[in-house]
Amino acid sequence: xxxxxxxxxxxxxxxxxxxxxxxxxxxxxxxxxxxxxxxxxxxxxxxxxxxxxxxxxxxxxxxxxxxxxxxxxxxxxxxxxxxxxxxxxxxxxxxxxxxxxxxxxxxxxxxxxxxxxxxxxxxxxxxxxxxxxxxxxxxxxxxxxxxxxxxxxxxxxxxxxxxxxxxxxxxxxxxxxxxxxxxxxxxxxxxxxxxxxxxxxxxxxxxxxxxxxxxxxxxxxxxxxxxxxxxxxxxxxxxxxxxxxxxxxxxxxxxxxxxxxxxxxxxxxxxxxxxxxxxxxxxxxxxxxxxxxxxxxxxxxxxxxxxxxxxxxxxxxxxxxxxxxxxxxxxxxxxxxxxxxxxxxxxxxxxxxxxxxxxxxxxxxxxxxxxxxxxxxxxxxxxxxxxxxxxxxxxxxxxxxxxxxxxxxxxxxxxxxxxxxxxxxxxxxxxxxxxxxxxxxxxxxxxxxxxxxxxxxxxxxxxxxxxxxxxxxxxxxxxxxxxxxxxxxx
Ligand code: AHR
Numbered sequence: 001x002x003x004x005x006x007x008x009x010x011x012x013x014x015x016x017x018x019x020x021x022x023x024x025x026x027x028x029x030x031x032x033x034x035x036x037x038x039x040x041x042x043x044x045x046x047x048x049x050x051x052x053x054x055x056x057x058x059x060x061x062x063x064x065x066x067x068x069x070x071x072x073x074x075x076x077x078x079x080x081x082x083x084x085x086x087x088x089x090x091x092x093x094x095x096x097x098x099x100x101x102x103x104x105x106x107x108x109x110x111x112x113x114x115x116x117x118x119x120x121x122x123x124x125x126x127x128x129x130x131x132x133x134x135x136x137x138x139x140x141x142x143x144x145x146x147x148x149x150x151x152x153x154x155x156x157x158x159x160x161x162x163x164x165x166x167x168x169x170x171x172x173x174x175x176x177x178x179x180x181x182x183x184x185x186x187x188x189x190x191x192x193x194x195x196x197x198x199x200x201x202x203x204x205x206x207x208x209x210x211x212x213x214x215x216x217x218x219x220x221x222x223x224x225x226x227x228x229x230x231x232x233x234x235x236x237x238x239x240x241x242x243x244x245x246x247x248x249x250x251x252x253x254x255x256x257x258x259x260x261x262x263x264x265x266x267x268x269x270x271x272x273x274x275x276x277x278x279x280x281x282x283x284x285x286x287x288x289x290x291x292x293x294x295x296x297x298x299x300x301x302x303x304x305x306x307x308x309x310x311x312x313x314x315x316x317x318x319x320x321x322x323x324x325x326x327x328x329x330x331x332x333x334x335x336x337x338x339x340x341x342x343x344x345x346x347x348x349x350x351x352x353x354x355x356x357x358x359x360x361x362x363x364x365x366x367x368x369x370x371x372x373x374x375x376x377x378x379x380x381x382x383x384x385x386x387x388x389x390x391x392x393x394x395x396x397x398x399x400x401x402x403x404x405x406x407x408x409x410x411x412x413x414x415x416x417x418x419x420x421x422x423x424x425x426x427x428x429x430x431x432x433x434x435x436x437x438x439x440x441x442x443x444x445x446x447x448x449x450x451x452x453x454x455x456x457x458x459x460x461x462x463x464x465x466x467x468x469x470x471x472x473x474x475x476x477x478x479x480x481x482x483x484x485x486x487x488x489x490x
Contacts, residue, residue, distance in 0.1 A: 031314030084109020130173030
């Protein structure tokens with residue numbers, strides 16, 4: 001028999017809107033994320049538009065990617081933007097020290113990224129190098145991209161781009177506590193103040209949103225220090241958090257073929273995001289009660305042992321129904337923290353970590369995570385409502401998560417949207433609600449906890465149509481074990 005759960009949505013209690021940027025992507029020069037994943041070059045046999053693969057471009061357009069963060073990650077603090085401009089044949093070849101020690105031939109640079117953003121219809125979030133280059137380099141990069149006049153603008157025009165681009169967001173360094181320079185928070189805050197001073201849009205143009213590099217996971221002190229010393233020099237402060245099934249970096253756990261214990265530990269560790277945001281937000285509130293500085297979770301997602309046979313350092317992993325649940329639970333958490341969380345970027349867009357899309361030469365598969373992002377599109381820009389769940393927790397191997405998690409919001413089209421996730425891999429739930437009307441939408445589920453798509457069977461796990469029942473005038477949802485549902489209520 002299904003487990004009974006009740007959900008009460010309070011449409012009288014609305015939160016600040018869900019910024020579309022919460023559905024942002026992260027695309028680093030790492031493994032096959034950019035090369036092969038996004039860029040195949042104009043001479044490739046793989047169908048492409050000016051070098052960008054068409055299949056991936058179309059799939060990303062479909063999920064309305066609001067913002068892409070590029071070029072790193074750790075790569076950002078080793079990147080000299082000058083390597084990636086000018087005739088492609090003349091660009092230098094560097095070593096990508098962090099990610100496999102492979103060569104980086106700079107075929108994808110500033111023009112390729114900024115033009116891609118325009119083609120995709122997404123905002124650009126460019127991450128600058130604070131770790132290994134000077135503030136003048138950072139400032140000149142911004143000028144190269146955004147200026148109407150001057151030598152740098154002339155150089156850009158000579159390189160094929162007449163009009164300036166719009167750089168909406170600029171990251172001042174990345175993970176300054178680690179690969180971005182191994183800094184103490186005090187030093188990081190001072191350096192942020194210095195570099196941020198030189199990141200400016202041309203006179204008369206909208207200001208660039210300056211993002212300070214923030215804490216690693218639960219390092220709340222880092223947020224405290226950054227806010228105390230540098231809050232007046234930033235528009236947003238980042239936080240990075242990854243979900244590892246085992247919680248250990250040396251043996252993280254496999255992407256498929258895992259046990260139910262690891263299903264439970266992964267979902268439970270993913271929902272730690274709620275406490276994490278809450279505690280970082282407390283630190284921010286202390287210094288910024290008016291919430292002028294936004295929190296950007298600009299790296300998040302699952303991180304598994306990479307697939308056997310894949311290139312070391314490329315962070316290529318499969319993506320299963322478990323990742324779909326992680327995505328849904330995490331997006332729901334962001335929906336509950338819209339007062340502070342204004343952007344999030346899942347790591348990473350294609351072929352790296354918890355990717356939307358996997359590619360193998362000319363072939364492409366959409367992952368279960370992609371399907372959740374697709375189902376959740378109506379939440380972009382929506383107004384979230386408070387929702388209370390009364391039901392049991394799902395528990396296994398000492399890990400706990402609520403059996404049913406929910407998010408409700410009024411979409412920009414005026415409709416009420418409801419998302420429901422059943423985290424229990426064995427038991428169905430019967431969810432009774434206080435809502436009435438008709439509820440139609442889609443469900444994502446599969447026979448196994450690691451159901452996933454492969455290049456040979458790309459449609460093994462896909463959303464199917466779903467509708468709720470009405471009983472006694474109220475909507476009732478039958479949720480199969482391990483499922484994610486999103487419906488529109490008319
Ligand atoms: O996403 C992979 C890496 O994780 C990023 O380069 C870095 O910022 C983080 O440690």
